[in-house]
Amino acid sequence: MSFFKKLKDKFTNQSDTVTEKFKDGMSKTRESFLGKMNELFARYRTVDEDFFEELEELLIGADVGVETVLELIDELKDEVRLRNIKDTSGLAPVISEKLAEKLDKTGEDSALNMQENDMTVILFVGVNGVGKTTTIGKMAHMFKEEGKSVMMAAGDTFRAGAIEQLEVWGERVGVDVVKQQAGSDPAAVMYDAVQSAKSKNVDVLLCDTAGRLQNKVNLMKELEKVKKVISREIPDAPHEVLLVLDATTGQNAMSQAKTFGQATDVSGIILTKLDGTAKGGIVLAIRNELDIPVKYVGLGEKMDDLQPFDSEQFVYGLFKELVEETSEETEED
Numbered sequence: 263m264s265f266f267k268k269l270k271d272k273f274t275n276q277s278d279t280v281t282e283k284f285k286d287g288m289s290k291t292r293e294s295f296l297g298k299m300n301e302l303f304a305r306y307r308t309v310d311e312d313f314f315e316e317l318e319e320l321l322i323g324a325d326v327g328v329e330t331v332l333e334l335i336d337e338l339k340d341e342v343r344l345r346n347i348k349d350t351s352g353l354a355p356v357i358s359e360k361l362a363e364k365l366d367k368t369g370e371d372s373a374l375n376m377q378e379n380d381m382t383v384i385l386f387v388g389v390n391g392v393g394k395t396t397t398i399g400k401m402a403h404m405f406k407e408e409g410k411s412v413m414m415a416a417g418d419t420f421r422a423g424a425i426e427q428l429e430v431w432g433e434r435v436g437v438d439v440v441k442q443q444a445g446s447d448p449a450a451v452m453y454d455a456v457q458s459a460k461s462k463n464v465d466v467l468l469c470d471t472a473g474r475l476q477n478k479v480n481l482m483k484e485l486e487k488v489k490k491v492i493s494r495e496i497p498d499a500p501h502e503v504l505l506v507l508d509a510t511t512g513q514n515a516m517s518q519a520k521t522f523g524q525a526t527d528v529s530g531i532i533l534t535k536l537d538g539t540a541k542g543g544i545v546l547a548i549r550n551e552l553d554i555p556v557k558y559v560g561l562g563e564k565m566d567d568l569q570p571f572d573s574e575q576f577v578y579g580l581f582k583e584l585v586e587e588t589s590e591e592t593e594e595d
């Protein structure tokens with residue numbers, strides 16, 4: 263059964279909140295991407311080099327990532343030869359399915375490495391402005407909803423506002439925040455936080471960090487120091503190092519991922535503000551070009567708008583109309 267047919271059977275007429283969130287959150291990307299695709303197909307009736315060139319531009323413009331786009335175009339050309347496709351209309355479903363398969367094939371697990379009978383420590387890294395604080399707050403809310411006890415550590419002591427912002431989230435979701443004054447040593451804040459979390463038998467400790475990128479060596483040293491303080495107290499911790507990236511920054515997010523990946527062991531990516539961009543193709547670039555799983559995505563500003571990344575939900579959100587139009591006939595083409 264084709265991938266789209268599988269999604270059609272699974273999601274059509276489905277109205278649970280997660281499906282709705284992905285559908286709404288992906289609407290900007292969906293409308294822009296499908297609009298441009300339709301325009302392209304209207305202009306080109308026959309599949310030729312010019313068509314492929316424009317398709318390449320369109321995909322790069324949607325932040326799919328050059329490497330991924332070139333790979334995809336090659337695969338499509340093979341497909342055209344193999345199936346002897348002459349008409350662009352015959353290629354439309356193939357393009358979307360190939361894109362979708364790229365998202366699906368990696369089979370990555372978005373599950374967080376949670377400790378069953380012990381405290382789980384999660385470190386958040388990323389540059390300022392990407393929505394790190396908001397994400398930590400949303401995740402604190404998520405864990406509380408699951409019945410877990412949570413504590414947050416205000417490790418971004420560099421940016422004065424970061425501590426207060428985390429405190430606001432702490433009050434909002436009813437979670438204690440361990441802090442020191444601005445400018446103090448982040449490693450000292452982490453030490454305090456781990457001690458406090460241990461004494462209170464907390465289930466999950468969420469740690470903010472400063473995201474200065476100007477100097478990679480300093481960033482690396484600071485993150486190493488923070489991690490060392492944590493692992494001295496809890497041997498396997500931190501259990502996750504999550505890199506927060508802003509989907510609206512496109513290829514900048516890719517280069518941030520590369521820099522942070524070199525500075526520390528990143529175990530997962532959280533991609534924020536997917537709802538705020540028409541270029542959701544960035545997820546494809548990340549999944550295809552980086553060796554780091556996308557674990558969560560931000561689909562809005564509300565507390566429960568942080569969702570585990572699910573490639574099927576994502577693809578359905580992205581290609582909803584096409585998925586719903588899929589029939590057995592297209593499959594047999």
Ligand SMILES: Nc1nc2c(ncn2[C@@H]2O[C@H](COP(=O)(O)OP(=O)(O)OP(=O)(O)O)[C@@H](O)[C@H]2O)c(=O)[nH]1
Nearest residue numbers: 390391392393394395396534535538560561562563
């Ligand atoms: N639409 C949308 N907005 C988001 C999402 N995540 C965060 N934001 C918004 O992005 C803005 C910046 O987020 P903050 O958490 O305040 O980020 P920051 O304090 O600027 O920077 P850091 O915490 O250092 O990353 C806020 O207005 C958030 O509400 C999301 O998934 N969708």
